[in-house]
Structures are given as structure tokens and as C-alpha cells.
Amino acid sequence: MDPTQYTGDFHRASEPSTGVLLLEFNRQVAILPRPRADRTSRAPVNAFHDAQVLWQEMHRIVDDVSNDPDVRCIVLSSALENAFTAGLDVTKSELSSGKTFLDPARRATSLRAHLLKFQAAITSLSRARQPVVCALFGSSVGLAIDIASACDIRVCASNVKFGIFEVNVGLAADIGTLQRFPKIIGNDSKARELAMIGRPFGAKEAEEIGFVSEVAQGGRQEVIELALQKAKMIASRSPIAVIGTKEVMNHSRDHSVDDGLQYVATWNMAMLQSEDTPKAMGSALKRTPVTFDPIAKAKL
Known part of the structure; x- marks a missing residue:
């Protein structure tokens, strides 16, 4: 940075x-x-x-x-x-x-x-x-x-x-x-x-x-x-998880509960395939620190 x-x-x-x-x-x-x-x-x-x-x-x-x-x-x-x-x-x-x-x-x-x-x-x-x-x-x-x-x-x-x-x-x-x-x-x-x-x-x-x-x-x-x-x-948390949490909470704030559930299901069907998920789970189980890779910069 x-x-x-x-x-x-x-x-x-x-x-x-x-x-x-x-x-x-x-x-x-x-x-x-x-x-x-x-x-x-x-x-x-x-x-x-x-x-x-x-x-x-x-x-x-x-x-x-x-x-x-x-x-x-x-x-x-x-x-x-x-x-x-x-x-x-x-x-x-x-x-x-x-x-x-x-x-x-x-x-x-x-x-x-x-x-x-x-x-x-x-x-x-x-x-x-x-x-x-x-x-x-x-x-x-x-x-x-x-x-x-x-x-x-x-x-x-x-x-x-x-x-x-x-x-x-x-x-x-x-x-x-x-x-x-x-x-x-x-x-x-x-x-x-x-x-x-x-x-x-x-x-x-x-x-x-x-x-x-x-x-x-x-x-x-x-x-x-x-x-x-x-x-x-x-x-220190997974950037994929943090970004997803903000995105889903912003969407849910302005939509019904059912719409929010549909949205997070669609979001996570892609984001759960991130390497961050098993890394974070493994870290929690072993009680060891973990670092997460940055998200790639968007190319316009």
C-alpha cells in the first residue's frame, strides 16, 4: 500500500x-x-x-x-x-x-x-x-x-x-x-x-x-x-469473507429476509470455493495464526 x-x-x-x-x-x-x-x-x-x-x-x-x-x-x-x-x-x-x-x-x-x-x-x-x-x-x-x-x-x-x-x-x-x-x-x-x-x-x-x-x-x-x-x-480476517459479509449485509438491509437469503446463497455458491475457507477452518481447529492473500486488483 x-x-x-x-x-x-x-x-x-x-x-x-x-x-x-x-x-x-x-x-x-x-x-x-x-x-x-x-x-x-x-x-x-x-x-x-x-x-x-x-x-x-x-x-x-x-x-x-x-x-x-x-x-x-x-x-x-x-x-x-x-x-x-x-x-x-x-x-x-x-x-x-x-x-x-x-x-x-x-x-x-x-x-x-x-x-x-x-x-x-x-x-x-x-x-x-x-x-x-x-x-x-x-x-x-x-x-x-x-x-x-x-x-x-x-x-x-x-x-x-x-x-x-x-x-x-x-x-x-x-x-x-x-x-x-x-x-x-x-x-x-x-x-x-x-x-x-x-x-x-x-x-x-x-x-x-x-x-x-x-x-x-x-x-x-x-x-x-x-x-x-x-x-x-x-x-486479519479473510478478505473474501469480509467483503462478502459487507456485500450481503448491505443487500439484506434494503431487501426482504427471503431476498437476502437468496442473495447470500448465490454469493456463497461462488465464494465458498475460495482457498480462504479451508485455511480459516484449519487455523481455527489447530489454533494457529493464518495469513490470507490479497484480492487481485480489478483491471478496467
């Missing part, structure tokens, strides 16, 4: 252990408050903005990583100390001004295309071949919920501040939260409460409702260490 190929203008990448890629948002730009003489600029919070460069770069990197046979698991977090991401930078959003040079129909068509591209960027995390472990801490609001909901596993630090805040700025969350979050927590009433009121919630409540699987006491360093522990264990 060469992590440098996944480092961009707004992301940094590293390989903390074999097969694990740590990908961190790294937008070192602060959101400026509304102009007022008595207010100063705020610390960087990895805000996404309408220029699209940050989320388009993430989409490209995740798609490239998905085809890297040396990457067995991705840990997604932030290089900043105070925030995973504070979501959309409303100070740079065209929606905040209400100004447009297009007639309503053309404006609507353009906005829909923009939203679909944005959705595809976040969905790339769900569609990545490898599992994605999301390590959340500090300010993790708005778009952070969209991003985390598209990941496979979510852990957070005790200092995290969550919030589905889109309703507070006059819009319905449109990049994935309203579709994924209710399914994740399995409580439609609670999901609607959080999305319709737009109140903050912390690590304790997030764990109680099932949004995160574990809480690390502390902040950025502690939660990334926790995420890396889980990623290292995933990376």
Missing part, C-alpha cells in the same frame, strides 16, 4: 498497521462568523462547502481505495483536534444568499444534479469494497451524520457533539441521514425527534440508541486508537 496516493488537498492518509488505511479530513480552514466587529474567526472544523472540492476529493479517494487489494479496512476520521466535521459551511453556501441568475426550472434542475453528485460521494463509503470504521469526536454535526451513517462501524469519543442540524438552517437533511439513520438506530420515533427538533446529543445517547457501537473516553487520539484496534482485527 502507498498511502501517499490517497493524500490530497483536504485529506491525509497513512498506514498505521498492515492492511489498514487511516484517512483523515484535513481542511485547515476556519468558518468565519457573520461580519461583526466583536467576533473573531473560529478554529478549523472541516466544513464542507459549495465549491465541492472536499467531498469530490473524498469520492475520488474512496473509489480508488476500493480497488486497492492491499487495503483491507478503512478508518475515517479527522486530522483536527476539535472536530470531525461541522458539516456544511453555510457562510459559503449559495443557498444562504437566496440570489440566483437562473429561472426557477433551471435552478431546480441544477440543484438536483448537485445534490445527486453530493449523495454519490457520501454513498461511496457504503459501496467501498472494504469496511469503513468511522471515528467521531468533537463537533460531529450535520453532514457528519450523513458520512457516519454511510460507514459500516461507528465509534465515538466521549467529547463528541452530535446533531442533525439541517432543520435549524431551514432544510431537510438530503445527503443520506434521513434514509440511513432511522435504519441504523431502529427507532423511527427517536430518529424523527432528533431530525425535526435539531437538538444536540452526546456519546451516551448515541450509544444507547445504537448509532455508535462503542465510546472511547477522551477525544481524537483515544477514539482513533479504538477504531484502529477494530480495523486491525478486520484486516
Whole structure:
């Protein structure tokens, strides 16, 4: 694995252990408050903005990583100390001004295309071949919920501040939260409460409702260490088995139980012929360690 190929203008990448890629948002730009003489600029919070460069770069990197046979698991977090991401930078959003040079129909068509591209960027995390472990801490609001909901596993630090805040700025969350979050927590009433009121919630409540699987006491360093522990264990398993598990669980999430059973039967009629199956079984019986070959890189 060469992590440098996944480092961009707004992301940094590293390989903390074999097969694990740590990908961190790294937008070192602060959101400026509304102009007022008595207010100063705020610390960087990895805000996404309408220029699209940050989320388009993430989409490209995740798609490239998905085809890297040396990457067995991705840990997604932030290089900043105070925030995973504070979501959309409303100070740079065209929606905040209400100004447009297009007639309503053309404006609507353009906005829909923009939203679909944005959705595809976040969905790339769900569609990545490898599992994605999301390590959340500090300010993790708005778009952070969209991003985390598209990941496979979510852990957070005790200092995290969550919030589905889109309703507070006059819009319905449109990049994935309203579709994924209710399914994740399995409580439609609670999901609607959080999305319709737009109140903050912390690590304790997030764990109680099932949004995160574990809480690390502390902040950025502690939660990334926790995420890396889980990623290292995933990376040690058969890549065929791990990829298959993600694929089948994603399919089952959006289909009936019967459809899911039919799908996994079709999937495993091929994948059970992998050399990984007897190797893993033999290792379990003998209680000896085992290594698995990487999956070949797809040739386009």
C-alpha cells in the first residue's frame, strides 16, 4: 500500500498497521462568523462547502481505495483536534444568499444534479469494497451524520457533539441521514425527534440508541486508537469473507429476509470455493495464526 496516493488537498492518509488505511479530513480552514466587529474567526472544523472540492476529493479517494487489494479496512476520521466535521459551511453556501441568475426550472434542475453528485460521494463509503470504521469526536454535526451513517462501524469519543442540524438552517437533511439513520438506530420515533427538533446529543445517547457501537473516553487520539484496534482485527480476517459479509449485509438491509437469503446463497455458491475457507477452518481447529492473500486488483 502507498498511502501517499490517497493524500490530497483536504485529506491525509497513512498506514498505521498492515492492511489498514487511516484517512483523515484535513481542511485547515476556519468558518468565519457573520461580519461583526466583536467576533473573531473560529478554529478549523472541516466544513464542507459549495465549491465541492472536499467531498469530490473524498469520492475520488474512496473509489480508488476500493480497488486497492492491499487495503483491507478503512478508518475515517479527522486530522483536527476539535472536530470531525461541522458539516456544511453555510457562510459559503449559495443557498444562504437566496440570489440566483437562473429561472426557477433551471435552478431546480441544477440543484438536483448537485445534490445527486453530493449523495454519490457520501454513498461511496457504503459501496467501498472494504469496511469503513468511522471515528467521531468533537463537533460531529450535520453532514457528519450523513458520512457516519454511510460507514459500516461507528465509534465515538466521549467529547463528541452530535446533531442533525439541517432543520435549524431551514432544510431537510438530503445527503443520506434521513434514509440511513432511522435504519441504523431502529427507532423511527427517536430518529424523527432528533431530525425535526435539531437538538444536540452526546456519546451516551448515541450509544444507547445504537448509532455508535462503542465510546472511547477522551477525544481524537483515544477514539482513533479504538477504531484502529477494530480495523486491525478486520484486516486479519479473510478478505473474501469480509467483503462478502459487507456485500450481503448491505443487500439484506434494503431487501426482504427471503431476498437476502437468496442473495447470500448465490454469493456463497461462488465464494465458498475460495482457498480462504479451508485455511480459516484449519487455523481455527489447530489454533494457529493464518495469513490470507490479497484480492487481485480489478483491471478496467
